[in-house]
Amino acid sequence: MKLCMIGTGYVGLVSGVCFSDLGNDVVCVDKDINKIQNLKKGIIPIYEPGLEELVLKNYKNKRLNFSTNLKDSVRKSDIIFICVGTPTKKNSNSADLTQVYSAGNEISKCINKFKIIINKSTVPVTTGDEIEKIILKKANKKYFSVVSNPEFLREGEAIRDFIYPDRIVVGSNDNRSKKILKNLYSPLISKGAKFIATQRRAAELIKYASNAFLATKITFINEIANLCEKTGIDVEDISIGIGLDKRIGSRFLRAGPSYGGSCFPKDTKALVSTADKFKTNLSVVKSVIKSNNLRSDLLSKRVSLILKNKIKNKIVSFLGVTFKANTDDMRDSSSLKLIPFLSKKGAKIKYYDPTGSKKEFKKLKNVQFSNSIQDSIKGSDIVIIHTEWNDFKSINFKKFTKNKKLIIYDMRNIYSPDKIKKNGFKYFGIGR
Protein backbone atom coordinates (compact mmCIF):
# COMPACT_ATOMS: atom_id res chain seq x y z
CA MET A 1 0.00 0.00 0.00
CA LYS A 2 1.10 3.58 -0.55
CA LEU A 3 1.30 5.44 2.72
CA CYS A 4 2.03 9.04 3.59
CA MET A 5 3.09 10.13 7.07
CA ILE A 6 2.57 13.83 7.78
CA GLY A 7 5.07 14.84 10.44
CA THR A 8 8.43 13.16 11.01
CA GLY A 9 8.55 13.45 14.78
CA TYR A 10 8.68 10.42 17.03
CA VAL A 11 5.40 8.88 15.97
CA GLY A 12 5.50 9.67 12.25
CA LEU A 13 9.08 8.65 11.69
CA VAL A 14 9.01 5.43 13.71
CA SER A 15 5.64 4.33 12.30
CA GLY A 16 6.60 5.29 8.73
CA VAL A 17 9.89 3.44 8.88
CA CYS A 18 8.29 0.34 10.41
CA PHE A 19 5.45 0.32 7.84
CA SER A 20 8.03 0.49 5.04
CA ASP A 21 9.90 -2.39 6.65
CA LEU A 22 6.66 -4.39 6.49
CA GLY A 23 6.68 -3.92 2.70
CA ASN A 24 4.64 -0.75 2.12
CA ASP A 25 5.72 2.25 0.04
CA VAL A 26 6.01 5.09 2.52
CA VAL A 27 6.72 8.77 2.13
CA CYS A 28 7.43 10.76 5.30
CA VAL A 29 6.59 14.44 4.88
CA ASP A 30 7.75 17.36 6.96
CA LYS A 31 7.83 21.15 6.54
CA ASP A 32 11.34 21.24 7.97
CA ILE A 33 13.66 21.14 4.93
CA ASN A 34 16.75 20.49 7.04
CA LYS A 35 15.17 17.50 8.73
CA ILE A 36 14.15 16.02 5.37
CA GLN A 37 17.56 16.63 3.81
CA ASN A 38 19.24 15.05 6.82
CA LEU A 39 16.93 12.04 6.78
CA LYS A 40 17.83 11.48 3.13
CA LYS A 41 21.46 11.37 4.23
CA GLY A 42 20.62 8.93 7.00
CA ILE A 43 20.91 11.55 9.78
CA ILE A 44 18.17 10.83 12.32
CA PRO A 45 16.73 13.76 14.32
CA ILE A 46 16.02 11.73 17.47
CA TYR A 47 17.81 9.12 19.54
CA GLU A 48 15.90 5.87 19.21
CA PRO A 49 17.66 2.49 19.34
CA GLY A 50 17.42 0.61 16.03
CA LEU A 51 15.84 3.46 14.07
CA GLU A 52 18.88 4.49 12.05
CA GLU A 53 19.48 0.98 10.71
CA LEU A 54 15.85 0.67 9.60
CA VAL A 55 15.88 4.10 7.92
CA LEU A 56 19.07 3.29 5.99
CA LYS A 57 17.85 -0.15 4.95
CA ASN A 58 14.43 0.95 3.71
CA TYR A 59 15.60 4.20 2.10
CA LYS A 60 18.19 2.18 0.19
CA ASN A 61 15.63 -0.33 -1.05
CA LYS A 62 13.38 2.62 -2.06
CA ARG A 63 10.36 1.62 0.02
CA LEU A 64 10.93 4.67 2.20
CA ASN A 65 11.19 8.23 1.01
CA PHE A 66 11.25 11.70 2.52
CA SER A 67 9.68 14.84 1.14
CA THR A 68 8.65 18.40 1.91
CA ASN A 69 5.96 18.29 -0.77
CA LEU A 70 2.77 17.47 1.14
CA LYS A 71 0.34 17.84 -1.75
CA ASP A 72 2.20 15.58 -4.14
CA SER A 73 2.79 12.98 -1.41
CA VAL A 74 -0.88 12.93 -0.35
CA ARG A 75 -2.10 12.68 -3.94
CA LYS A 76 0.06 9.61 -4.58
CA SER A 77 -1.01 7.82 -1.38
CA ASP A 78 -3.94 5.60 -0.37
CA ILE A 79 -3.56 6.07 3.37
CA ILE A 80 -2.48 9.29 5.03
CA PHE A 81 -1.37 9.36 8.66
CA ILE A 82 -1.52 12.64 10.54
CA CYS A 83 1.39 12.45 13.01
CA VAL A 84 1.89 16.06 14.06
CA GLY A 85 2.39 17.48 17.53
CA THR A 86 -0.46 18.27 19.91
CA PRO A 87 1.32 20.28 22.62
CA THR A 88 -0.43 21.86 25.59
CA LYS A 89 -1.84 25.30 24.75
CA LYS A 90 -0.18 28.26 26.42
CA ASN A 91 -1.99 29.28 29.64
CA SER A 92 -4.39 26.36 29.36
CA ASN A 93 -4.48 22.60 29.91
CA SER A 94 -6.08 21.74 26.60
CA ALA A 95 -4.31 20.36 23.53
CA ASP A 96 -3.29 22.77 20.79
CA LEU A 97 -4.74 21.25 17.62
CA THR A 98 -3.48 23.88 15.17
CA GLN A 99 -1.11 21.47 13.41
CA VAL A 100 -3.72 18.71 13.18
CA TYR A 101 -6.32 20.99 11.62
CA SER A 102 -3.78 22.53 9.30
CA ALA A 103 -2.82 19.02 8.08
CA GLY A 104 -6.54 18.25 7.58
CA ASN A 105 -6.94 21.42 5.57
CA GLU A 106 -3.97 20.61 3.33
CA ILE A 107 -5.18 17.05 2.79
CA SER A 108 -8.66 18.28 1.82
CA LYS A 109 -7.16 19.95 -1.27
CA CYS A 110 -5.62 16.71 -2.52
CA ILE A 111 -8.44 14.16 -2.50
CA ASN A 112 -8.13 12.76 -6.04
CA LYS A 113 -9.31 9.19 -5.22
CA PHE A 114 -10.57 7.31 -2.14
CA LYS A 115 -8.23 7.93 0.78
CA ILE A 116 -8.17 6.94 4.39
CA ILE A 117 -7.04 9.77 6.62
CA ILE A 118 -5.75 8.41 9.86
CA ASN A 119 -5.19 10.46 12.91
CA LYS A 120 -2.24 9.05 14.88
CA SER A 121 -1.61 12.25 16.80
CA THR A 122 -3.01 12.13 20.33
CA VAL A 123 -6.16 14.21 20.15
CA PRO A 124 -9.21 14.90 22.33
CA VAL A 125 -12.45 13.07 21.69
CA THR A 126 -14.38 14.57 18.73
CA THR A 127 -11.24 15.82 16.92
CA GLY A 128 -11.86 13.21 14.20
CA ASP A 129 -15.32 14.71 13.70
CA GLU A 130 -13.70 18.13 13.26
CA ILE A 131 -11.14 16.83 10.74
CA GLU A 132 -13.99 15.23 8.79
CA LYS A 133 -15.83 18.57 8.70
CA ILE A 134 -12.70 20.34 7.42
CA ILE A 135 -12.19 17.82 4.61
CA LEU A 136 -15.90 17.82 3.71
CA LYS A 137 -15.56 21.49 2.76
CA LYS A 138 -13.42 20.49 -0.23
CA ALA A 139 -14.08 16.81 -0.90
CA ASN A 140 -17.04 14.50 -1.40
CA LYS A 141 -17.88 12.12 1.47
CA LYS A 142 -17.51 9.13 -0.92
CA TYR A 143 -13.81 9.78 -1.40
CA PHE A 144 -12.45 9.73 2.13
CA SER A 145 -12.78 8.30 5.57
CA VAL A 146 -11.33 9.75 8.77
CA VAL A 147 -10.04 7.13 11.19
CA SER A 148 -8.40 7.22 14.61
CA ASN A 149 -5.48 4.84 15.10
CA PRO A 150 -3.60 5.87 18.24
CA GLU A 151 0.00 4.90 18.87
CA PHE A 152 1.28 3.27 22.04
CA LEU A 153 5.01 3.62 21.40
CA ARG A 154 7.38 4.15 24.30
CA GLU A 155 10.46 6.20 23.55
CA GLY A 156 13.51 3.98 23.62
CA GLU A 157 11.35 0.92 22.86
CA ALA A 158 9.40 2.40 19.96
CA ILE A 159 10.45 -0.07 17.26
CA ARG A 160 9.75 -3.08 19.44
CA ASP A 161 6.43 -1.58 20.55
CA PHE A 162 5.47 -1.06 16.91
CA ILE A 163 6.35 -4.60 15.82
CA TYR A 164 5.00 -6.38 18.91
CA PRO A 165 2.10 -4.25 20.10
CA ASP A 166 -0.22 -5.50 22.85
CA ARG A 167 -3.07 -4.24 20.70
CA ILE A 168 -3.85 -2.24 17.58
CA VAL A 169 -6.77 0.11 18.02
CA VAL A 170 -8.67 1.33 14.98
CA GLY A 171 -11.58 3.69 15.48
CA SER A 172 -13.68 4.14 12.40
CA ASN A 173 -17.32 4.79 11.67
CA ASP A 174 -17.21 2.74 8.45
CA ASN A 175 -16.40 -0.91 7.83
CA ARG A 176 -14.46 -0.37 4.60
CA SER A 177 -11.64 1.46 6.40
CA LYS A 178 -11.61 -1.07 9.24
CA LYS A 179 -11.02 -3.85 6.70
CA ILE A 180 -8.26 -1.95 4.88
CA LEU A 181 -6.51 -1.21 8.15
CA LYS A 182 -6.81 -4.77 9.36
CA ASN A 183 -5.08 -5.75 6.14
CA LEU A 184 -2.37 -3.11 6.61
CA TYR A 185 -1.64 -4.42 10.09
CA SER A 186 -2.01 -8.11 9.15
CA PRO A 187 1.75 -8.89 9.44
CA LEU A 188 1.56 -7.80 13.10
CA ILE A 189 -1.81 -9.45 13.76
CA SER A 190 -0.47 -12.76 12.43
CA LYS A 191 2.32 -12.50 15.01
CA GLY A 192 -0.21 -12.24 17.82
CA ALA A 193 -1.17 -8.56 18.11
CA LYS A 194 -4.82 -8.07 19.02
CA PHE A 195 -6.81 -5.91 16.58
CA ILE A 196 -9.59 -3.87 18.15
CA ALA A 197 -12.06 -2.02 15.96
CA THR A 198 -14.19 0.64 17.65
CA GLN A 199 -16.09 3.78 16.85
CA ARG A 200 -13.78 6.69 16.06
CA ARG A 201 -14.45 8.61 19.28
CA ALA A 202 -13.79 5.50 21.39
CA ALA A 203 -10.33 5.06 19.87
CA GLU A 204 -9.52 8.68 20.66
CA LEU A 205 -10.50 8.13 24.27
CA ILE A 206 -8.70 4.76 24.56
CA LYS A 207 -5.42 6.57 23.97
CA TYR A 208 -5.96 9.19 26.66
CA ALA A 209 -7.46 6.73 29.12
CA SER A 210 -4.45 4.39 28.65
CA ASN A 211 -1.92 7.10 29.35
CA ALA A 212 -3.93 8.48 32.27
CA PHE A 213 -4.24 5.00 33.77
CA LEU A 214 -0.51 4.32 33.46
CA ALA A 215 0.27 7.73 34.98
CA THR A 216 -2.12 6.86 37.82
CA LYS A 217 -0.38 3.54 38.42
CA ILE A 218 3.03 5.23 38.64
CA THR A 219 1.72 7.98 40.89
CA PHE A 220 0.05 5.43 43.12
CA ILE A 221 3.26 3.47 43.68
CA ASN A 222 5.18 6.72 44.16
CA GLU A 223 2.82 7.72 46.97
CA ILE A 224 3.03 4.24 48.50
CA ALA A 225 6.83 4.67 48.30
CA ASN A 226 6.50 7.81 50.41
CA LEU A 227 4.73 5.76 53.07
CA CYS A 228 7.35 3.00 52.80
CA GLU A 229 10.10 5.51 53.53
CA LYS A 230 8.35 6.48 56.77
CA THR A 231 7.68 2.90 57.86
CA GLY A 232 10.91 1.11 57.00
CA ILE A 233 9.41 -0.97 54.20
CA ASP A 234 11.00 -1.60 50.79
CA VAL A 235 8.56 -0.48 48.07
CA GLU A 236 10.09 -3.06 45.73
CA ASP A 237 8.44 -5.75 47.89
CA ILE A 238 5.12 -3.94 47.59
CA SER A 239 5.41 -3.70 43.78
CA ILE A 240 6.05 -7.44 43.57
CA GLY A 241 3.43 -8.25 46.16
CA ILE A 242 0.64 -6.36 44.46
CA GLY A 243 1.86 -6.81 40.88
CA LEU A 244 1.50 -10.58 41.01
CA ASP A 245 -2.25 -10.09 41.34
CA LYS A 246 -3.27 -10.45 37.70
CA ARG A 247 -5.96 -7.82 38.16
CA ILE A 248 -3.23 -5.30 39.00
CA GLY A 249 -0.27 -6.45 36.87
CA SER A 250 3.40 -5.89 37.61
CA ARG A 251 4.34 -3.32 34.98
CA PHE A 252 4.47 0.43 35.59
CA LEU A 253 4.82 -0.11 39.31
CA ARG A 254 8.41 1.11 39.57
CA ALA A 255 8.62 3.96 42.05
CA GLY A 256 10.91 6.80 41.06
CA PRO A 257 11.01 10.52 40.34
CA SER A 258 7.92 12.26 38.97
CA TYR A 259 6.84 10.83 35.61
CA GLY A 260 7.76 12.96 32.62
CA GLY A 261 8.15 12.77 28.87
CA SER A 262 6.24 13.96 25.88
CA CYS A 263 2.98 12.17 26.69
CA PHE A 264 1.89 11.54 30.29
CA PRO A 265 2.09 15.14 31.59
CA LYS A 266 0.50 16.61 28.46
CA ASP A 267 -2.14 13.91 27.95
CA THR A 268 -3.38 13.80 31.55
CA LYS A 269 -3.94 17.56 31.43
CA ALA A 270 -5.67 17.39 28.04
CA LEU A 271 -7.96 14.57 29.24
CA VAL A 272 -9.06 16.59 32.26
CA SER A 273 -9.63 19.57 30.01
CA THR A 274 -11.81 17.52 27.63
CA ALA A 275 -13.76 16.09 30.56
CA ASP A 276 -14.31 19.59 31.94
CA LYS A 277 -15.64 20.62 28.54
CA PHE A 278 -18.16 17.80 28.76
CA LYS A 279 -18.92 18.72 32.40
CA THR A 280 -17.40 15.52 33.80
CA ASN A 281 -15.18 15.63 36.86
CA LEU A 282 -12.15 13.32 36.46
CA SER A 283 -11.09 13.76 40.08
CA VAL A 284 -8.68 10.81 40.07
CA VAL A 285 -6.70 12.12 37.10
CA LYS A 286 -6.74 15.62 38.59
CA SER A 287 -5.14 14.40 41.79
CA VAL A 288 -2.58 12.36 39.82
CA ILE A 289 -1.48 15.53 38.04
CA LYS A 290 -1.26 17.38 41.36
CA SER A 291 0.65 14.60 43.10
CA ASN A 292 3.12 14.31 40.23
CA ASN A 293 3.71 18.07 40.22
CA LEU A 294 4.46 17.99 43.93
CA ARG A 295 6.79 15.02 43.61
CA SER A 296 9.82 16.94 42.33
CA ASP A 297 9.57 19.32 45.33
CA LEU A 298 9.31 16.31 47.60
CA LEU A 299 12.45 14.74 46.13
CA SER A 300 14.29 18.09 46.26
CA LYS A 301 13.46 18.25 49.97
CA ARG A 302 14.68 14.69 50.39
CA VAL A 303 18.04 15.57 48.81
CA SER A 304 18.26 18.51 51.25
CA LEU A 305 17.57 16.19 54.19
CA ILE A 306 20.10 13.61 52.95
CA LEU A 307 22.69 16.40 52.82
CA LYS A 308 21.55 17.61 56.27
CA ASN A 309 20.46 20.91 54.71
CA LYS A 310 24.07 21.75 53.83
CA ILE A 311 23.85 21.95 50.06
CA LYS A 312 26.15 24.94 49.49
CA ASN A 313 29.43 23.90 47.82
CA LYS A 314 28.47 20.21 47.90
CA ILE A 315 29.65 18.42 44.76
CA VAL A 316 26.74 16.56 43.22
CA SER A 317 27.19 13.94 40.52
CA PHE A 318 23.92 13.65 38.58
CA LEU A 319 23.64 10.53 36.42
CA GLY A 320 21.06 10.70 33.65
CA VAL A 321 19.03 13.85 33.03
CA THR A 322 16.45 12.79 30.44
CA PHE A 323 12.94 11.83 31.60
CA LYS A 324 13.90 8.16 31.47
CA ALA A 325 16.61 5.90 30.04
CA ASN A 326 17.18 5.15 26.34
CA THR A 327 16.00 8.50 25.09
CA ASP A 328 17.54 11.96 24.61
CA ASP A 329 14.19 13.58 25.39
CA MET A 330 14.24 16.22 28.13
CA ARG A 331 10.54 17.08 27.98
CA ASP A 332 9.07 17.32 31.48
CA SER A 333 12.05 15.51 32.97
CA SER A 334 12.20 15.87 36.76
CA SER A 335 15.87 16.84 36.39
CA LEU A 336 14.59 20.19 35.07
CA LYS A 337 13.39 20.90 38.60
CA LEU A 338 15.98 19.02 40.65
CA ILE A 339 19.13 20.45 39.03
CA PRO A 340 18.02 24.14 39.15
CA PHE A 341 16.99 23.60 42.79
CA LEU A 342 20.45 22.29 43.71
CA SER A 343 22.20 24.97 41.66
CA LYS A 344 20.19 27.70 43.38
CA LYS A 345 21.16 26.31 46.78
CA GLY A 346 24.84 26.59 45.84
CA ALA A 347 25.70 22.98 44.94
CA LYS A 348 28.28 22.23 42.25
CA ILE A 349 26.70 19.84 39.81
CA LYS A 350 28.55 17.57 37.42
CA TYR A 351 26.02 15.73 35.30
CA TYR A 352 26.54 12.91 32.86
CA ASP A 353 24.05 11.57 30.35
CA PRO A 354 24.77 8.95 27.65
CA THR A 355 22.99 11.22 25.15
CA GLY A 356 25.31 14.15 25.81
CA SER A 357 25.09 17.64 27.29
CA LYS A 358 21.78 19.51 27.39
CA LYS A 359 21.05 23.10 26.41
CA GLU A 360 18.55 23.34 29.28
CA PHE A 361 21.42 23.55 31.80
CA LYS A 362 23.80 25.80 29.84
CA LYS A 363 22.85 28.98 31.69
CA LEU A 364 22.75 27.50 35.19
CA LYS A 365 25.39 28.43 37.69
CA ASN A 366 27.82 25.67 38.68
CA VAL A 367 26.28 23.05 36.40
CA GLN A 368 28.73 21.24 34.14
CA PHE A 369 28.53 18.31 31.79
CA SER A 370 31.00 15.48 32.50
CA ASN A 371 32.28 13.37 29.65
CA SER A 372 32.01 10.09 31.52
CA ILE A 373 30.44 8.45 34.55
CA GLN A 374 33.88 8.37 36.12
CA ASP A 375 34.49 12.11 35.63
CA SER A 376 31.10 12.88 37.08
CA ILE A 377 31.60 10.75 40.21
CA LYS A 378 35.23 11.71 40.89
CA GLY A 379 35.45 14.11 43.82
CA SER A 380 31.69 14.24 44.43
CA ASP A 381 29.91 14.15 47.78
CA ILE A 382 26.71 12.59 46.47
CA VAL A 383 25.77 10.64 43.37
CA ILE A 384 22.15 10.98 42.25
CA ILE A 385 21.10 8.22 39.86
CA HIS A 386 18.18 9.79 38.04
CA THR A 387 17.58 7.37 35.13
CA GLU A 388 18.03 3.64 34.70
CA TRP A 389 20.44 3.40 31.75
CA ASN A 390 22.25 0.05 31.64
CA ASP A 391 25.48 2.09 31.84
CA PHE A 392 24.56 3.02 35.42
CA LYS A 393 23.63 -0.47 36.60
CA SER A 394 27.01 -1.84 37.63
CA ILE A 395 29.20 1.08 38.56
CA ASN A 396 32.27 0.26 40.62
CA PHE A 397 31.97 3.29 42.90
CA LYS A 398 35.09 2.30 44.85
CA LYS A 399 37.14 2.50 41.68
CA PHE A 400 35.85 5.96 40.75
CA THR A 401 36.16 7.77 44.09
CA LYS A 402 38.44 8.07 47.07
CA ASN A 403 35.62 9.64 49.10
CA LYS A 404 34.76 7.07 51.76
CA LYS A 405 31.73 9.15 52.81
CA LEU A 406 30.17 9.11 49.34
CA ILE A 407 26.37 9.15 49.43
CA ILE A 408 24.41 7.38 46.71
CA TYR A 409 20.83 8.48 46.09
CA ASP A 410 19.45 5.85 43.76
CA MET A 411 16.18 7.32 42.40
CA ARG A 412 15.48 4.20 40.32
CA ASN A 413 16.28 1.58 42.96
CA ILE A 414 18.87 -0.03 40.69
CA TYR A 415 21.27 -1.11 43.43
CA SER A 416 20.99 -3.41 46.38
CA PRO A 417 21.19 -1.17 49.47
CA ASP A 418 23.08 -3.88 51.39
CA LYS A 419 25.77 -4.24 48.74
CA ILE A 420 26.37 -0.49 48.58
CA LYS A 421 26.47 -0.26 52.36
CA LYS A 422 28.94 -3.19 52.50
CA ASN A 423 31.28 -1.07 50.37
CA GLY A 424 31.11 1.57 53.08
CA PHE A 425 28.96 4.10 51.21
CA LYS A 426 25.70 5.63 52.40
CA TYR A 427 22.70 4.52 50.36
CA PHE A 428 19.29 6.08 49.84
CA GLY A 429 16.67 4.84 47.40
CA ILE A 430 13.04 5.58 46.67
CA GLY A 431 10.57 4.02 49.11
CA ARG A 432 13.17 1.95 50.91
Ligand code: UDX
Ligand atom coordinates in the same frame (compact mmCIF):
# COMPACT_ATOMS: atom_id res chain seq x y z
C1 UDX B 1 4.35 6.71 27.10
C2 UDX B 1 3.44 5.48 26.96
O1 UDX B 1 4.00 4.37 27.68
C3 UDX B 1 3.23 5.14 25.50
O2 UDX B 1 2.34 4.04 25.38
C4 UDX B 1 2.62 6.37 24.85
O3 UDX B 1 2.22 6.18 23.58
C5 UDX B 1 3.60 7.53 24.97
O4 UDX B 1 3.83 7.78 26.35
P1 UDX B 1 6.94 7.23 27.09
O5 UDX B 1 6.55 8.61 27.48
O6 UDX B 1 7.93 7.06 26.00
O7 UDX B 1 5.65 6.38 26.66
O8 UDX B 1 7.58 6.55 28.37
P2 UDX B 1 7.16 5.49 29.49
O9 UDX B 1 8.09 4.36 29.41
O10 UDX B 1 5.72 5.18 29.44
O11 UDX B 1 7.49 6.33 30.81
C6 UDX B 1 6.84 7.56 31.11
C7 UDX B 1 7.32 8.10 32.44
O12 UDX B 1 6.92 7.26 33.51
C8 UDX B 1 8.84 8.22 32.55
O13 UDX B 1 9.17 9.39 33.24
C9 UDX B 1 9.23 6.98 33.35
O14 UDX B 1 10.44 7.12 34.04
C10 UDX B 1 8.04 6.87 34.29
N1 UDX B 1 7.82 5.50 34.81
C11 UDX B 1 7.42 4.51 33.97
C12 UDX B 1 8.00 5.26 36.16
O15 UDX B 1 8.36 6.16 36.94
N2 UDX B 1 7.73 4.01 36.64
C13 UDX B 1 7.32 3.01 35.84
O16 UDX B 1 7.09 1.90 36.35
C14 UDX B 1 7.17 3.25 34.46
